[in-house]
Amino acid sequence: MLSERHELNKIALLELKKDVEETREFSSYFSKMADLLLYVNEIYDTKERTLEQLKQWNRIWYEEISQEQYAHSFGNPEFCTEKFGKEYGQIFAFLYAEMRSGFIYAIEGRLFDLVINNELFLEISNLFLSGEEHPQKIKHIVFDHMRDYSEDVFEYRIREQLDPELDFATKIVMESDLSDPDILYQYGEYISENEIDTLKFLNKLPQEEITAMAKTYVDGFHEGFIINNIDMSPKRSVNIRYTIGFEPVVREAVRLFSEIGLAPIIYRSGVSVLTRGLHKIGYVSSSPNPQYEYDHRYDQAIFFDNRFMKHKLECYHNAYEHYKDEAYVFAGPACMETFGEIPFLPENKEENLKLSKKQQELSVEFQMKASEIMNQYIKPEQRSFTIISYPIPEIGDNFEEIFKEVVKVNTLDKDKYRQIQQYLIDALNQAVEVHIKGKGKNKTDLYVAMHEMDDPSKETNFENCLADVNIPVGEVFTSPKLTGTNGVLHVGEVYLNDLKFIDLEITFKDGMISEYTCKNFKTEEENKTFIKENLLYNRDTLPMGEFAIGTNTTAYVMAKTYDILYQLPILIVEKMGPHFAVGDTCYSHCEETEVHNPDGKEIVAKYNECSKEGEYFQCHTDITIPYEELDSICAITLGGDEILLIKNGKFVLSGTETLNEPLTEIG
Numbered sequence: 001m002l003s004e005r006h007e008l009n010k011i012a013l014l015e016l017k018k019d020v021e022e023t024r025e026f027s028s029y030f031s032k033m034a035d036l037l038l039y040v041n042e043i044y045d046t047k048e049r050t051l052e053q054l055k056q057w058n059r060i061w062y063e064e065i066s067q068e069q070y071a072h073s074f075g076n077p078e079f080c081t082e083k084f085g086k087e088y089g090q091i092f093a094f095l096y097a098e099m100r101s102g103f104i105y106a107i108e109g110r111l112f113d114l115v116i117n118n119e120l121f122l123e124i125s126n127l128f129l130s131g132e133e134h135p136q137k138i139k140h141i142v143f144d145h146m147r148d149y150s151e152d153v154f155e156y157r158i159r160e161q162l163d164p165e166l167d168f169a170t171k172i173v174m175e176s177d178l179s180d181p182d183i184l185y186q187y188g189e190y191i192s193e194n195e196i197d198t199l200k201f202l203n204k205l206p207q208e209e210i211t212a213m214a215k216t217y218v219d220g221f222h223e224g225f226i227i228n229n230i231d232m233s234p235k236r237s238v239n240i241r242y243t244i245g246f247e248p249v250v251r252e253a254v255r256l257f258s259e260i261g262l263a264p265i266i267y268r269s270g271v272s273v274l275t276r277g278l279h280k281i282g283y284v285s286s287s288p289n290p291q292y293e294y295d296h297r298y299d300q301a302i303f304f305d306n307r308f309m310k311h312k313l314e315c316y317h318n319a320y321e322h323y324k325d326e327a328y329v330f331a332g333p334a335c336m337e338t339f340g341e342i343p344f345l346p347e348n349k350e351e352n353l354k355l356s357k358k359q360q361e362l363s364v365e366f367q368m369k370a371s372e373i374m375n376q377y378i379k380p381e382q383r384s385f386t387i388i389s390y391p392i393p394e395i396g397d398n399f400e401e402i403f404k405e406v407v408k409v410n411t412l413d414k415d416k417y418r419q420i421q422q423y424l425i426d427a428l429n430q431a432v433e434v435h436i437k438g439k440g441k442n443k444t445d446l447y448v449a450m451h452e453m454d455d456p457s458k459e460t461n462f463e464n465c466l467a468d469v470n471i472p473v474g475e476v477f478t479s480p481k482l483t484g485t486n487g488v489l490h491v492g493e494v495y496l497n498d499l500k501f502i503d504l505e506i507t508f509k510d511g512m513i514s515e516y517t518c519k520n521f522k523t524e525e526e527n528k529t530f531i532k533e534n535l536l537y538n539r540d541t542l543p544m545g546e547f548a549i550g551t552n553t554t555a556y557v558m559a560k561t562y563d564i565l566y567q568l569p570i571l572i573v574e575k576m577g578p579h580f581a582v583g584d585t586c587y588s589h590c591e592e593t594e595v596h597n598p599d600g601k602e603i604v605a606k607y608n609e610c611s612k613e614g615e616y617f618q619c620h621t622d623i624t625i626p627y628e629e630l631d632s633i634c635a636i637t638l639g640g641d642e643i644l645l646i647k648n649g650k651f652v653l654s655g656t657e658t659l660n661e662p663l664t665e666i667g
Helices: 002-045 051-063 077-084 086-099 102-108 111-129 135-162 168-175 181-186 193-204 207-227 247-259 290-295 306-322 324-328 357-377 399-410 414-428 524-534 553-561 657-666
Strands: 237-241 263-265 330-339 386-391 431-438 445-449 463-465 475-478 481-496 499-509 512-517 544-550 578-583 620-624 630-637 642-647
Touching (some): 002 077, 002 086, 002 102, 002 111, 077 086, 086 135, 102 111, 111 135, 135 306, 135 324, 168 247, 181 193, 207 247, 207 330, 207 399, 237 247, 247 263, 247 330, 399 553, 414 431, 414 463, 414 475, 414 642, 481 620, 499 524, 512 524, 553 657
Parallel strands (some): 237 263, 237 330, 330 386
Antiparallel strands (some): 431 445, 463 475, 475 544, 481 499, 499 512, 544 578, 578 620, 630 642
């Protein structure tokens, strides 16, 4: 049946090409789109594929949305709107982006997804061929299509995330000749010099170094079960997330995971409007054009309403119920992130689709309820995770040197940091609040309230973080008490979730964000919208979910030496100064799990006033003040005494001075 529909779609596309002039002033669009779909159908029909052929297809496909060609691409809402008017232009840009997912379906051999993609386009094109086109009719077609097929789409997506038998990417990793960089084109993702040169570099490293990198990663994941006293015996699978080009390390990680009884689940980041999120989750590659992706963040605005949200949640629940056995044995995600891309400063376009106020509220509600569904089947207190990060060649000419320095940072001596960080914790446990103050142009002036402890001899507010699941080593952190947490957090430049923020300033009142601004754009309205969409995720406010002090001065010196401070991921940057997370605490949904520091004390500051009431936000974004922008951190006791921890960016608390030794290298 699917094969018949596929053949009929190809015939209909050829007929559209013949009759395209009947679409009148829209003929250039429909002609181009028909060509695009015929191209991916031809790729699907080509069963014997050489690496050279895959390489050619890849370059042709992604060239259309490259930065060089984007100004005149139908994927550009600005260009489409200029050519066809706003109502049709926005819809056409959306449809173009949705049809581009067809390339992945063709490469993977996913005929069902390819067929329904074709049929959506053909149904819309028929409106224009018959002269019955109207923006509202098109939106109805899109809504019906998304609703009718969402059950199938979400069931497959959940299966991708839980079933090791879907092994498209696993076979590439485990069976390909990794000495040939062209094997990367098998994925169908955009392949740039970053991916090619990363693989070439890793192929030059001795196998023992590859094994050591994989072992750090796998051991971190395994440690999560051990330190949290989680029974790992029922677990059978682990999700491996990575950037294409790291296959030698991933192959070794698969082997090491198998030794502890875990099979690999490797799936790509979502490609359709139904499966894409604001953040890429899965295996990824460099973006062919970050502005294209930014322009299409809210494409769901075409069809997303309360009816669809409820239906989507029902589909999620049904999919998890169908794969509940696979969910039960799922151990969690092991994430290998990368950094070094040129920081992206997006252009805000009036022509981009945007969520209405009501849609924003529904989006927040969906995130909350979808998370609750997932947590019913993959219980947070029964899983682990790990996260580690490495640079990519785009970071500059010193890539290989930086890579080796990052490996060193990722494997620093835990025992050394354990005792030094304990000195900080002992001082912080005496505090009722902590005062953080910036220096120079940094306007930070913030008081963070601490929870009261019943028995300080057995309890602690701060966790001694030692590079188990969260690599590298180097922080102590707590969940602040919201009431009494007040002041301004400011950072001159920060890179969050692949976006650059300039002069980010956030005001907290009783632990909740009350005001915010930045200087990315000319108008205050644009700046506030940018923060609300990309930091608050369309909420009116978020709590301060975490306060931490980073101690990894070795990482900081590396950043300054190679001038890469603002290219580093938050995973490393958060270890290089005080940081503050907006959103959920680090113990979200796991507050009742008993956790102890190496000194035996139980960590008790796990709830805040929001989570105590069952209110969660499904986000956690860390914002770090670099040492150089920091005047002081001071613990203030109940009696008003001040215990100075950091002054002028240097550690001054007794027992922590050795952390300053690396800083002498940069003066």
